Amino acid sequence: MPEMTFRIWRGDSSGGAFAEYRTEVTEGMVVLDAVHAIQAEQAPDLAVRWNCKAGKCGSCSAEVNGRPKLMCMSRCGDLPPGETVTIEPMKAFPLLRDLTTDVSSNFRAKMAVKPFKPRPPDAPDGTWRMDQADIDRPQEFRKCIECFLCQDVCHVLRNHEKHDSFIGPRHFVYAAALEMHPLDTENRLADLKGEQGIGYCNITKCCTKVCPEHITITDNAIIPLKERVVDEFYDPVKKLFRIFRPGNARR
Amino acid sequence: MTQYETHEHDVLVIGAGGAGLRAAIEASSTGARVAVVCKSLLGKAHTVMAEGGVAAAMGNVDDRDGWTTHFADTMRGGQYLNNWRMAELHAKEAPDRVRELEAWGALFDRTRDGRILQRNFGGHKYPRLAHVGDRTGLEMIRTLQDHGIHGGIDFLMEHTVLALVPAGDRIVGAVGYEREKGRFHLYRAKAVIIATGGIGRAFRVTSNSWEYTGDGHALAYEAGADLIDMEFVQFHPTGMVWPPSVQGILVTEGVRGEGGVLRNKDGKRFMFDDIPDLYAHQTADNEEEGWRYVTGDKDARRPPELLTRDHVARCIVHEIREGRGSPHGGVYLDIAWIKEKLPDAATHIKRKLPSMHHQFIELAGVDITQEPMEVGPTTHYVMGGIRVDGDTQMASVPGLFAAGECAAGLHGANRLGGNSLSDLLVFGKRAGEYAAAFAAEHDLPAASESFVNDVLQHALAPFDRGDAAEMPYAIQRSLQETMQDLVGIVRVQAELDEAVERIGGFRERAERVGALPNREYNPGWHTALDLPNLLTVSEAVARSASDRTESRGAHFREDHPEKDPALAKHNTIVRKAADGSMHVVREPTKPIRDDLQKIIEENQ
Secondary structure, eight states: OOEEEEEEEEEETTEEEEEEEEEEOOTTOBHHHHHHHHHHHTOTTOOOOOSOSSSSSOOOEEEETTEEEEGGGOBGGGSOTTSOEEEEOOSSSOEEETTEEOOHHHHHHHHHSOOOOBOOOSSTTSOOOOOHHHHHHHHHHTTOOOOOHHHHHOHHHHTTOOTTTOOOHHHHHHHHHHHTOTTBOOOOHHHHHTTTOGGGOOOOOHHHHHOTTOOOIIIIIIHHHHHHHHHHHHOHHHHHHHHHOGGGOOO | OOOOEEEEEEEEEEOOSHHHHHHHHHHHHTTOOEEEEESSOTTOSGGGGOOSOEEOOOOSSOTTOOHHHHHHHHHHHTTTOSOHHHHHHHHHHHHHHHHHHHHTTOOOOBOTTSSBOEEOOTTOSSOOEEOSTTOHHHHHHHHHHHHHTTTTOEEEETEEEEEEEEETTEEEEEEEEETTTOOEEEEEEEEEEEOOOOOGGGSSSBSOOTTOSOHHHHHHHHTTOOEEOTTOEEEEEEEEOSSGGGTTOBOOTHHHHTTOEEEOTTSOOGGGGOOOHHHHTTBOSSHHHHHHHHTTOTTSOBOGGGSOHHHHHHHHHHHHHTTOSOTTSSEEEEOGGGGGTOTTHHHHHHHHSHHHHHHHHHHHOOOTTTSOEEEEEEEEEESOEEEOOTTTOBOSSTTEEEOGGGEESSSTTSOOTTHHHHHHHHHHHHHHHHHHHHHHHOOOOOOOHHHHHHHHHHHHHHHHHOTTSBOHHHHHHHHHHHHHHHSSSEEOHHHHHHHHHHHHHHHHHHTTBOOOSOOSSOHHHHHHHHHHHHHHHHHHHHHHHHHOOSOBTTBEETTBOSOOGGGTTEEEEEEEOTTSOEEEEEEEOOOOOHHHHHHHHHTO
């Protein structure tokens, strides 16, 4: 059975260092399996989050050889053979310990997005009618497993640390799912333009590239939201309209 | 005295899966102060892995469906050991619970006329499962999460409960720790709802996550509550078998609902060879009729691949044992064959089963639109659990409630696919409602200092022993091997006795388990603390399985392969005796109400 070497970050907010571990790698093994093997045999206190090990819960996010990945969906066999594999925690979030980070900023960002507000039911029995074609797009957004890899790779958060003035790709996808929900009646554009900072996104599409659910975050969610913000606040005809009818500044 | 932080609420919910979130939302809506304590981050609970759908007799696809048919299907699937009151409430209330999710923003797949689409599933007479492709659980948990966070509920994430706190005959809260800093917490509450899910980590091959260590079962048992039906563990017929590292990961029943068929290495559809009498009249006897059924022909009967999970799992094991399995010890599940029937089959499969397609491409290098999958049984669900009152979900200890997988009764000897998600919603809501009502009528007595301190001292003990002592992972692994080998799909007395004895040995080793001296996010320590729970539920399963000397539903005894009519109306009860040992007793089931019996007969 071949062995592989893993360089894993060990430490907390006060500091730390990489530690090297060698472990056996069998056919089909994913990086998370290797981390578990190391935990079971060599480092019982190695901190790592995981739940489903099937790419459905979005818990085991980390940076594998510098790339934001779900460890459960990264097959060891796809990594360069014979080379040491580096595993680090996500860098856009404060470190807790080893591979775990404080992702609580995401829960706060989500709270700030106005919740779903449906129109009155369409039928007397309290139900609604929606065409499948009209929900295909929001269903794409609702595939999101909240792994926060898109947040991790976004330079607005990672390099400029604007966690307080920019909700990030995950929450633009969340807002887009609500805005494009056929039943929703809420308006989130002022918030997106203001405190949620959609203007900071300069559509480098890094988020789309790392999304394990292959959601086209930039093209399908962020750009349409930016367009709606522009229509709402910068359209000259609408602007005139608002001057004369100030109470009606809604879509 | 060890330090701890104290929280005070009306209702404490342990677990943030579908049942816990639904319970918290309901309790909070009555004005109760509610806390949810969960082992992982919010939105990561095991509900997220549910794929096929949520069963509710809405009749959107086939208007012949209604609650009576759903009730009869559930009872038949459970071999009539079900708590019939729960089966009744579940069938009646599931449609409203599903529609409520839509009002909270869920986007289920649609029918042509714009209503919620429903699909076929094993044991359900009509297409009944509301779904979102094959990621229904994710849709459900995200809907509940996104709705619940605006309801004033306190969420304590990555906290694990160690013990329930008694006061007189009541439960008045819980003691636990947080993973991040390893600090202790006392959660005082007038009512406690356990919604901790299942026990799958007791087995080596499982579709369940690390969290499924039977915490709620064990907490309730230690607090004096009854567990019932613990011998009934569902082995899902289709888990991945290759490569080894993904063994056990679930392959949704939706594959078969969409026309997927099971074949042995000779290409034979072996499920036609063994159709149980109870289902013979509603099962297709040729391949063509089976295909017509999955494509919506209302006059066709369902293909044998959609028989109940217990039966399909045993047929697969039989094929493998007879040497007709696939190269890696499974059988073939083929959905690619439908290209013979549909011109755009590959697109259809990707649309209907997107996460299955993704999972097999990424983890096994198999394109399910072109080739068959290799599958075999995997530990999936426990029908048994905390005994509850059907209406209120209160356990046999006042102030303690349970909902979802950790509670028992609805599913009897075998659960139908899709009935789990509806279970979470229907009984999560009921638990929340009645726990809040209980809290409104009761005061909050103080927790005993010495009780709390004893729990904390015990939790810290692994640090004193250090890592030179027993390794928690090694004991867990041995336990999983034992349960897999001796208490699995096919059971026999001598092996069950052997399992009980070995579990006793693991228990002694678990008392000597050690951890590295670090309380901050230390998984070795956490595993050490989960171990006693896993041992308790394992012992409960093995002892209950030993007591039921017949084969029924998910419980199969090679030494007693037939049903025993004398046991048809008995539940197995597990409770902690005064001397601390585990006692198993049989109790007759409550006689069914006449009108419900009539419904069962009319639906034979």
